[in-house]
Amino acid sequence: MTETTSSLATFIAAKILKQPKRVITVEESLISSGLIDSFSLMDLALYVEDTFGARIEDTELNADTFDNLTQLAAIIESRKK
Amino acid sequence: MTTFPEQLKALHARTPERVAVTLQFSNADDLPVSVDQLLRGASSYADALKQSGIQPGEVVVLILQHGESLLYAFWGAILHGAIPSIMPFLTEKLSPERYRADLSALISVTQPSAIITYPEFETEVRSALNVGDSVREVIVTNRVEVQLESNFDSLLGFQRKPEDIVLLQHSSGTTGLQKGVALSHQAVFNQLNVYCKSLALDETDVIVSWLPLYHDMGLIAGFLMPILSGVHLVLMSPFDWVRAPYKLMQSVSKYRGTLSWLPNFAYNFCAQKIRDRHIEGVDLSSWRAVINCSEPVRWESHQAFYEKFKPYGLKLESLQASYAMAENVFGVTQSSLGNVPIVVEIDREAFMSERVAKSPVDGHPTMKMMSSGRPLDNVEVKVLDENRTEVAERVIGEVALRSDCMLTGYYHRDDLTQKAFADGWYLTGDYGFIIDGEVFVSGRKKDMIIVGGKNVYPQDLESLTYEVPGVHAGRSVAFGIFDEEQGTEDVVIIAEVDSEDPNEQQKVADAIRLHVTKNSAIALRYVKVVDPKWILKTSSGKTARSANKEKFLAELQNEQSSL
Numbered sequence: 001m002t003e004t005t006s007s008l009a010t011f012i013a014a015k016i017l018k019q020p021k022r023v024i025t026v027e028e029s030l031i032s033s034g035l036i037d038s039f040s041l042m043d044l045a046l047y048v049e050d051t052f053g054a055r056i057e058d059t060e061l062n063a064d065t066f067d068n069l070t071q072l073a074a075i076i077e078s079r080k081k
Numbered sequence: 082m083t084t085f086p087e088q089l090k091a092l093h094a095r096t097p098e099r100v101a102v103t104l105q106f107s108n109a110d111d112l113p114v115s116v117d118q119l120l121r122g123a124s125s126y127a128d129a130l131k132q133s134g135i136q137p138g139e140v141v142v143l144i145l146q147h148g149e150s151l152l153y154a155f156w157g158a159i160l161h162g163a164i165p166s167i168m169p170f171l172t173e174k175l176s177p178e179r180y181r182a183d184l185s186a187l188i189s190v191t192q193p194s195a196i197i198t199y200p201e202f203e204t205e206v207r208s209a210l211n212v213g214d215s216v217r218e219v220i221v222t223n224r225v226e227v228q229l230e231s232n233f234d235s236l237l238g239f240q241r242k243p244e245d246i247v248l249l250q251h252s253s254g255t256t257g258l259q260k261g262v263a264l265s266h267q268a269v270f271n272q273l274n275v276y277c278k279s280l281a282l283d284e285t286d287v288i289v290s291w292l293p294l295y296h297d298m299g300l301i302a303g304f305l306m307p308i309l310s311g312v313h314l315v316l317m318s319p320f321d322w323v324r325a326p327y328k329l330m331q332s333v334s335k336y337r338g339t340l341s342w343l344p345n346f347a348y349n350f351c352a353q354k355i356r357d358r359h360i361e362g363v364d365l366s367s368w369r370a371v372i373n374c375s376e377p378v379r380w381e382s383h384q385a386f387y388e389k390f391k392p393y394g395l396k397l398e399s400l401q402a403s404y405a406m407a408e409n410v411f412g413v414t415q416s417s418l419g420n421v422p423i424v425v426e427i428d429r430e431a432f433m434s435e436r437v438a439k440s441p442v443d444g445h446p447t448m449k450m451m452s453s454g455r456p457l458d459n460v461e462v463k464v465l466d467e468n469r470t471e472v473a474e475r476v477i478g479e480v481a482l483r484s485d486c487m488l489t490g491y492y493h494r495d496d497l498t499q500k501a502f503a504d505g506w507y508l509t510g511d512y513g514f515i516i517d518g519e520v521f522v523s524g525r526k527k528d529m530i531i532v533g534g535k536n537v538y539p540q541d542l543e544s545l546t547y548e549v550p551g552v553h554a555g556r557s558v559a560f561g562i563f564d565e566e567q568g569t570e571d572v573v574i575i576a577e578v579d580s581e582d583p584n585e586q587q588k589v590a591d592a593i594r595l596h597v598t599k600n601s602a603i604a605l606r607y608v609k610v611v612d613p614k615w616i617l618k619t620s621s622g623k624t625a626r627s628a629n630k631e632k633f634l635a636e637l638q639n640e641q642s643s644l
Contacts, residue, residue: 018607022587034174034595037604038323039533042354058325059107063173
C-alpha cells in the first residue's frame with residue numbers, strides 16, 4: 001500500500017463505513033459492490049480534493065471512473081497540483 | 082369539477098407556446114418543453130396505448146428515467162384515460178434479480194395492462210412477466226410515433242369523470258410496491274386548490290425540483306402541481322443532483338426559481354457538500370420558499386442551510402416546513418410563507434418519559450422542535466391516544482386526519498384501506514402534538530426508519546440479513562439512529578454469528594452490507610456482527626428493537642470515548 005491508498009483506506013473505513021478496524025484492500029471493489037453509496041461518494045470526492053488537491057468531477061462519480069483504491073490513487077496521481 | 086385532460090386543454094387554449102417544463106440533464110443542454118409540445122408528445126403515447134388495445138381505467142406502469150419519454154408517457158396515459166403509475170428505474174445499486182421480484186410483486190397486486198419502457202430495457206421487463214399476468218402489452222418508447230399536432234377530439238381521457246382514479250402513487254420499500262395509493266382527479270384538484278392558495282402560487286412562480294417522480298413530494302409538488310397550475314417547472318434528475326447538489330442552486334439562479342421542496346437531509350447535504358467555487362455568482366434571492374418535507378423537520382438543518390447560502394441572497398424566511406403524505410394526495414400542513422416556522426423549546430425529560438411537550442423548567446435540559454405549520458384549509462388534524470380518544474394540546478399521540486382529498490383507496494387492497502381508517506379519520510402512524518393549532522411531528526408509531534427521505538421497514542432489512550450465509554433467522558436486528566451531521570437517520574444492522582473469529586465476523590459483515598444494499602438500495606452505515614446472545618429479546622421471544630438500539634448506542638459511546 002502506498003501513502004495515498006492507505007490514507008484513502010483509513011478515511012473510507014472510519015468515516016464512510018464507520019468500522020475503523022475494517023481493512024480495505026487496494027483491489028477491492030468499492031462502488032460496484034455497494035460498499036460506498038452515492039451520498040458517500042461525494043464525501044470521498046471532497047476528501048480527495050482537500051487532502052491531495054486532485055479534483056474529481058461529479059460526472060466521474062461512478063464505477064466506470066474508478067472502482068478500487070489503486071484506480072483512485074492513479075487518478076489522484078495524474079491530477080495532483 | 083374538472084379532470085386532468087380538461088385542465089390541460091384549458092391551459093393549451095390559453096398559452097400553447099408557454100414553456101411548461103424545462104428538463105435539465107448532466108450531459109446535454111436544457112430542454113424547454115412548451116404546453117403544445119407536451120400535449121403532442123402525450124397524444125403520441127395516448128395513441129400508442131389505444132392502438133395496443135389498452136382501455137381507459139386500466140393501469141399502465143411506467144419504467145422510465147428522467148427525460149422526455151417519462152413526461153410524455155405519463156400525460157399520454159392520462160389523455161387516454163388510463164391510470165399511470167411510475168415505478169423506480171433499476172439503478173446500479175440494486176440487484177437485477179431483486180428488481181425483477183419487486184416488479185413481479187407490483188404486477189401481481191396492481192394488475193397493470195401495459196408497461197411502457199425503453200427498448201434496451203424490454204428484455205428485463207419481459208423477464209419479470211409470468212404466463213397469465215395482467216400485462217397484455219410492453220410498449221417501447223422508440224415505437225411511439227410523434228404526432229405533428231394534437232387532436233383532442235379522439236382522446237378517450239376526456240370521458241373520465243372527476244371521481245375516477247387518475248393515478249397511483251407507490252411508496253418506497255418492498256412492502257410499498259404492493260400498496261398503490263389511488264387518487265381521483267377530484268382529490269388532486271381539491272388538494273391543489275387549497276395548497277396553491279397557502280403558497281400564494283401564481284403564474285409568475287418557477288418551481289425547481291430534483292425529486293424523483295415515484296414519491297408524492299416529487300410527483301405532486303414537483304410535477305403535477307406546476308404543470309396543472311400553468312407554472313413553469315424546472316426538473317432535473319435525482320441521480321444528477323446527488324452527485325452535484327450545487328446544480329439546484331445554479332438552476333434556481335438561472336431560472337429565478339421561487340419554490341422548491343426538499344427532504345430534511347438535503348439541507349445538511351447542501352450545506353456541507355457544496356463548494357463555493359460551484360456557486361460563484363449564484364443569486365438565490367428569488368427563492369421565496371424552500372419547503373422541508375417527508376422526513377422529521379429539524380431546526381438545526383434550516384440553520385446550517387441558511388448560514389451556508391445567506392451570502393448568496395437566501396432569505397431566512399424562505400425556509401419553510403410542511404407535513405405531507407401520499408394518502409392525502411400530498412400536503413396536510415404548511416407553515417405560513419413569509420414567516421419563519423414556529424420553533425418551541427420544550428422540557429426534554431417530560432417529552433421522553435411523560436410524552437408531553439411541556440414548557441422548559443429552569444435548569445432542566447431542553448430540546449427544540451420545529452412546527453410543520455397549520456393544517457391546510459380542507460384538512461382537519463387531531464391527535465389520539467392509544468384508545469383513539471383525542472388528547473389535549475401538547476400531549477403526544479398518533480396524528481389522525483380527515484379531508485376532502487383523501488385517497489380513493491389502496492389499489493386492490495380494500496383490507497389495507499379499511500385498516501387505515503377509524504370513524505372516517507385516517508390514522509397516519511406518525512406521533513405528534515399540537516400547540517396553538519401548529520402541528521409538530523415527533524416520530525413514527527411503527528419502527529419505520531426514515532433515511533434520506535425514504536421509508537424503510539426494519540423487518541425488510543432483517544429478512545434480507547437472514548439470507549446471508551452464517552446468519553440465522555431471528556438473529557438480526559435493524560433500526561435507525563439519528564445522525565446530527567447528516568440530518569437524517571443512519572441504518573444499523575446487528576447480526577449474531579456462531580463464529581467468534583474476528584476475520585470470519587468481518588467476512589459476514591461485508592456479506593451483509595453487500596447483500597442488503599443490493600436488494601434494498603438502502604445504504605447501511607453500521608453493520609455490526611456480534612457473538613451469540615448479544616441481541617436482546619422480549620419475554621415472548623420477539624426482538625426488542627428499542628432495547629437493542631440503546632445497547633448499541635451505549636457500546637458505540639464506549640468505543641468512541643476509549644479511542
